[in-house]
Each structure stands twice: as structure tokens, then as C-alpha cells.
Amino acid sequence: MAKSATTVKPHPVWSALIGLTTLGVLLQGLWAGLFLRRGGDHSSWVSVHQHGGEATVTLALLATIAAVLWLRERRDLLGGTVLLLVLLVVEYFLGRAGGNSVVVHVPLALLLMGLAVWLPVAARRR
Numbered sequence: 001m002a003k004s005a006t007t008v009k010p011h012p013v014w015s016a017l018i019g020l021t022t023l024g025v026l027l028q029g030l031w032a033g034l035f036l037r038r039g040g041d042h043s044s045w046v047s048v049h050q051h052g053g054e055a056t057v058t059l060a061l062l063a064t065i066a067a068v069l070w071l072r073e074r075r076d077l078l079g080g081t082v083l084l085l086v087l088l089v090v091e092y093f094l095g096r097a098g099g100n101s102v103v104v105h106v107p108l109a110l111l112l113m114g115l116a117v118w119l120p121v122a123a124r125r126r
Contacts, residue, residue: 010123011070017063018119024056025116053092060085080119087112
């Protein structure tokens, strides 16, 4: 008899990559808070935030590849990982656009935090 989709354990490579991606998403919020404060020159934190975003998108891409390879039976995790990657790419380009995109960039970041935390929690369900 075939295993049900919810009994398939996540592959350890995917788990590690999604954990690092989640850490990247949460650190992005910290770094953004450091340069969004008023006063002073925060250009170094803007740079850290930008490069952190690049690293986080790269980790999400690798996690998506891992999900496609090893988690096809777990449609919830596969779909969530793909969604995380797509939203991170949108978020990255909104951040690069600057200006008024902050109006969408910040709320989308909060949605990304929720999704990034949900994925490892959902993976633990059997």
C-alpha cells in the first residue's frame, strides 16, 4: 500500500534549505528595522539588507529544487516552497525599485514571514 502524502517525511536537504531560508527572511526584517529608523546614515544596513535578500532568494531557489526532487508527494510543502520563491523574487524586485514600492514591500515581507515560518511547521505534521 502506498504512503499517504502526509506521512512522507521531508528530505533533510530540503529541511536544511528551508530552515536557512526562514532564517534569512527573519533576519531581513531585523536588518530593515535597523535602517528604517529615523536619523543617521544607514547605508551599510541597506547594503546588508540587499545582499541578505539575494542570499535568501538563492536559498529559496535551492529549496524549491529540493522540493521538486524529493517532495512531490507533499503537495502542501511543494506548493508552499514554490510560492515562497515566487513571493521572494517579487519582494526582491520591489526592494530594488525603491521609492513608493515600500507601501507593498513591507506588507509583503510580513506575509513572507508567515509563510516562511509555516513551511517548517507544516513539514513536522505527519
